[in-house]
Amino acid sequence: MDIKSNDKEFIANTYGRFDLELVKGKGSLLYDENDKEYIDLGTGIAVNIFGAGDEEWKQAVIDQLNLIPHTSNLYYSVPQVKLAKLLCEKTGMKKVFFGNSGAEANECMIKVIRKYASDKYGDERNIIITLINSFHGRTVTTLSATGQDVFHKSFGPFTGGFLYTPANDFAALKTLCEENKGKVAGIMMELVQGEGGVIALTPDFVKSIEAYCKENDILLGIDEVQTGNGRTGKLYAFMNYGITPDVVSTAKGVAGGLPLGACLIGDKCKDTLNAGSHGSTFGGNPVVTAGAYNILSRVDDALLNGVKEKSRLIIEKLTYLKLDDDMKPVGFTAEGIDEIAKLQDCRSDHDEDIIETGKTAKIVPDLRTKDGKTVEEVIKNYQFGIWPSFRKGIVSVSGMGLMLGIQTEKEAKAIVNKAIEKGTIALTAKTKVRLLPALNISNDLLEKGLDTILSAIEEV
Numbered sequence: 001m002d003i004k005s006n007d008k009e010f011i012a013n014t015y016g017r018f019d020l021e022l023v024k025g026k027g028s029l030l031y032d033e034n035d036k037e038y039i040d041l042g043t044g045i046a047v048n049i050f051g052a053g054d055e056e057w058k059q060a061v062i063d064q065l066n067l068i069p070h071t072s073n074l075y076y077s078v079p080q081v082k083l084a085k086l087l088c089e090k091t092g093m094k095k096v097f098f099g100n101s102g103a104e105a106n107e108c109m110i111k112v113i114r115k116y117a118s119d120k121y122g123d124e125r126n127i128i129i130t131l132i133n134s135f136h137g138r139t140v141t142t143l144s145a146t147g148q149d150v151f152h153k154s155f156g157p158f159t160g161g162f163l164y165t166p167a168n169d170f171a172a173l174k175t176l177c178e179e180n181k182g183k184v185a186g187i188m189m190e191l192v193q194g195e196g197g198v199i200a201l202t203p204d205f206v207k208s209i210e211a212y213c214k215e216n217d218i219l220l221g222i223d224e225v226q227t228g229n230g231r232t233g234k235l236y237a238f239m240n241y242g243i244t245p246d247v248v249s250t251a252k253g254v255a256g257g258l259p260l261g262a263c264l265i266g267d268k269c270k271d272t273l274n275a276g277s278h279g280s281t282f283g284g285n286p287v288v289t290a291g292a293y294n295i296l297s298r299v300d301d302a303l304l305n306g307v308k309e310k311s312r313l314i315i316e317k318l319t320y321l322k323l324d325d326d327m328k329p330v331g332f333t334a335e336g337i338d339e340i341a342k343l344q345d346c347r348s349d350h351d352e353d354i355i356e357t358g359k360t361a362k363i364v365p366d367l368r369t370k371d372g373k374t375v376e377e378v379i380k381n382y383q384f385g386i387w388p389s390f391r392k393g394i395v396s397v398s399g400m401g402l403m404l405g406i407q408t409e410k411e412a413k414a415i416v417n418k419a420i421e422k423g424t425i426a427l428t429a430k431t432k433v434r435l436l437p438a439l440n441i442s443n444d445l446l447e448k449g450l451d452t453i454l455s456a457i458e459e460v
């Protein structure tokens, strides 16, 4: 059977597929129908966090399949309770609602926010503010929550009650809240905008929102569908910011390759949902939650430290910067200095000792970027989660942990196509090449995959 032509004939044409048919995989290596091998730096869009076919996870799933594959949410379920308890213990949240996807986890978050406000203040208080450039899902309501005009077409009328404000501009958000005083029920946002281009919010912005929400009894909902489950170097990205959200949604990696969405509900609103107010036939299915329990109990400090190390490895390789423990640039790698000198036609008599002490910018004082800044200035002025790149063909690298976007000079889609041709799978996000490797990928495979991406950048 010709899969590609039958796909076109029988499957709703909603995806712009890459020319790739994956049939099997082990860890971070995947294989197509001709047994060609690929290094996987995409993990099915942040899903297979332990790679493909992880043995422990597989066993947990099979054991549950042998016990009972499906019951109903009308009855008690051992794996569901074990998972909910573990999620609460690891996050400080108090209750969990299970659905099947990220969009459903967000639908639940929206319902919790609105019902909390309605119960306490009446139905007038129903506005949810989200960020411009956000992405929250494909149902009609989560499309409304998504702060990108391109998604607000063709399917109207959309769910009302959503307002949008720019990321990292607390003054604008506060003004919007004041203009709608007494009517704002919640603020909902991703901490690293994934589909929007892998952009991390600034800590000041996030902290200010948390404080404002607390003062005004506005619920703070964090969408951790993509950032969650270890991807950013902490179990959930909100832990990187030191905040306590009221509601958290997650999905993608949480069950390591099976469909699960979870809405984690904090202390303030833990009793908001009551019997009959929400539900799902498959949500929290025993097989899926057994898989998720296995995954979540293995996201430990060792794995998370590995995520940070691998993140640094990627950023240093793609930018030529040297980073300190807080991922701040402290200088250049030796290759970086040579490369900059070559690009700018300057001398490069670098000295390894100076590089190690982080004073490298001083030995190349005449270097200027295209817009006239000294290299030292550029390093000092880096934004949270964005590193300037001094590598040819790469403008910058953004994101957090193993959720990174590479702003390339040439078109990202063409680079990803070329990388796939050469045996490495990556993704795109807006104008960027997006990397979402397995959290346990070996450094060796990671470096090989990056080398392929770099050669694709050169060749396109």
Ligand SMILES: Cc1ncc(COP(=O)(O)O)c(C=O)c1O
Pocket (backbone or CB within 6 Å): 101, 102, 103, 104, 106, 135, 136, 137, 138, 190, 194, 195, 223, 224, 225, 226, 251, 252
């Ligand atoms: C931040 C965020 N929220 C929600 C969703 C929707 O998740 P799903 O496709 O599982 O419904 C996504 C999917 O990419 C996402 O990245």
